[in-house]
Amino acid sequence: MNVNFRAIPSVDALLKVSSAQAAAERFGRTETTRAARDVLEREREAVRAGSPPRDAETLGALLLSDLEASGKSSLRPVYNLTGTVLHTNLGRALLAETAIEAVVEAMRSAAALEFDLDTGKRGERDDHLRALICELTEAEDATLVNNNAAAVLLTLNTLAGHGGGAIVSRGELIEIGGAFRMPDIMARAGARLIEVGTTNRTHEKDYKAALESDGVALLLKVHTSNYRIEGFTKEVEAPVLSRLARAAGVSLVNDLGSGTLVDLTRWGLRREPTVREAVSEGADLVTFSGDKLLGGPQAGFIVGRKDLIAAINRNPMKRALRVDKLRLTALEATLRLYRDPDRLAERLPTLRLLARRHDEIAALARALQGRVAAALGPAFEVEVADCASQIGSGALPLDTLASAGLAIRPLDGSGTALERLASALRALPIPVIGRIAEGTLVLDLRCLEDADAFASNLGGLGNGLA
Numbered sequence: 001m002n003v004n005f006r007a008i009p010s011v012d013a014l015l016k017v018s019s020a021q022a023a024a025e026r027f028g029r030t031e032t033t034r035a036a037r038d039v040l041e042r043e044r045e046a047v048r049a050g051s052p053p054r055d056a057e058t059l060g061a062l063l064l065s066d067l068e069a070s071g072k073s074s075l076r077p078v079y080n081l082t083g084t085v086l087h088t089n090l091g092r093a094l095l096a097e098t099a100i101e102a103v104v105e106a107m108r109s110a111a112a113l114e115f116d117l118d119t120g121k122r123g124e125r126d127d128h129l130r131a132l133i134c135e136l137t138e139a140e141d142a143t144l145v146n147n148n149a150a151a152v153l154l155t156l157n158t159l160a161g162h163g164g165g166a167i168v169s170r171g172e173l174i175e176i177g178g179a180f181r182m183p184d185i186m187a188r189a190g191a192r193l194i195e196v197g198t199t200n201r202t203h204e205k206d207y208k209a210a211l212e213s214d215g216v217a218l219l220l221k222v223h224t225s226n227y228r229i230e231g232f233t234k235e236v237e238a239p240v241l242s243r244l245a246r247a248a249g250v251s252l253v254n255d256l257g258s259g260t261l262v263d264l265t266r267w268g269l270r271r272e273p274t275v276r277e278a279v280s281e282g283a284d285l286v287t288f289s290g291d292k293l294l295g296g297p298q299a300g301f302i303v304g305r306k307d308l309i310a311a312i313n314r315n316p317m318k319r320a321l322r323v324d325k326l327r328l329t330a331l332e333a334t335l336r337l338y339r340d341p342d343r344l345a346e347r348l349p350t351l352r353l354l355a356r357r358h359d360e361i362a363a364l365a366r367a368l369q370g371r372v373a374a375a376l377g378p379a380f381e382v383e384v385a386d387c388a389s390q391i392g393s394g395a396l397p398l399d400t401l402a403s404a405g406l407a408i409r410p411l412d413g414s415g416t417a418l419e420r421l422a423s424a425l426r427a428l429p430i431p432v433i434g435r436i437a438e439g440t441l442v443l444d445l446r447c448l449e450d451a452d453a454f455a456s457n458l459g460g461l462g463n464g465l466a
């Protein structure tokens with residue numbers, strides 16, 4: 001076979017063409033040289049397989065587009081049009097503007113993170129938020145860790161880490177998703193799981209009997225946030241558990257999960273137990289997330305009895321699970337918004353999106369319908385449709401929120417056309433993530449606030465779908 005390798009440019013020759021020069025300017029010499037070697041390696045393989053060799057200009061353009069593609073971050077902003085407001089895979093809560101501004105400032109400068117400005121001595125990082133959290137939850141004391149999974153792990157380890165018994169109802173041995181399964185967390189925390197009751201029914205007498213066994217350290221109540229058992233069921237309420245725990249001299253821990261700070265019914269949402277209620281019902285410690293209904297950054301809260309929080313803070317694991325100044329800053333700004341409940345829905349994106357009314361979302365869908373149809377071209381039909389959003393992240397799992405959006409169907413009815421559309425939308429400068437069901441791609445517009453930016457982003461489809 002007569003293979004014409006000599007027509008392939010050298011690395012040096014390739015680096016001299018204008019697009020390669022432009023690439024070196026943007027991405028640096030080292031990256032550009034590496035990309036040039038990759039392009040030439042692929043070119044040699046193609047020529048070996050029988051393709052005609054291409055000139056240096058063509059290969060230079062290839063090199064530049066390679067670098068542009070690899071320079072795009074995969075951790076990019078996206079449009080969350082899935083209908084799930086607190087979507088774990090899409091980063092959960094969006095931060096309030098005041099929190100964003102505070103974080104930007106904190107990133108740029110040193111901060112009095114563990115420094116007491118009054119005395120000039122060392123301070124504690126929890127001090128900045130302790131008073132605010134206690135004010136909002138009526139708990140005695142509080143501490144913060146990386147996320148709620150860490151809060152549960154650290155709490156169990158502190159109270160029952162040396163094989164202490166931890167009593168949990170079989171109806172509350174939850175899996176949150178990913179690797180968070182209560183029995184596994186227990187084992188890793190060094191606690192000994194004592195299961196009581198059955199999947200659907202657990203009685204006070206079951207807890208009482210378990211409290212008779214040796215070495216019980218705590219009673220754990222877990223808010224079954226991501227599922228609901230209905231029908232012939234029985235669970236023991238926290239005030240009763242608190243009484244039992246107190247009588248037996250053990251602690252009651254309540255893992256609330258989402259842990260809202262306000263009564264959500266005010267905004268037309270279903271009631272979810274508040275942290276303040278869990279505290280007042282007699283839990284010694286309550287754990288909850290920062291980035292679920294609370295609407296802040298990822299974090300885990302542990303609130304409750306002062307002596308127990310002090311013990312948690314002495315646990316060496318605390319150091320491994322602590323939060324940094326950026327998240328503390330964002331949390332503080334987020335929590336401050338709760339002091340003014342009247343304007344909370346305006347300022348806190350999570351609540352604003354959850355409380356958004358169907359007619360407002362439907363009007364947005366009608367306004368966008370024509371522009372979206374024009375951007376997708378004649379192969380697709382775009383209709384305004386009602387749909388149902390979810391809160392997400394395990395909050396109120398069976399509740400849906402009446403919403404509206406755009407239902408997109410390929411006119412040829414094929415699944416491949418639909419997949420092609422979904423993939424083209426994911427390839428946009430700001431990827432658009434919808435939900436496919438029954439041959440339709442649904443874009444739930446509950447979480448879309450800037451319609452113009454959305455429409456101009458669709459310009460990136462070009463003629464790709466024609």
Ligand SMILES: *Cc1c(COP(=O)(O)O)cnc(C)c1O
Binds near residue numbers: 225289
């Ligand atoms: C979500 C949740 C967790 C885990 O919280 P993260 O903040 O995601 O780590 C733990 N327990 C319950 C009940 C939850 O709902």
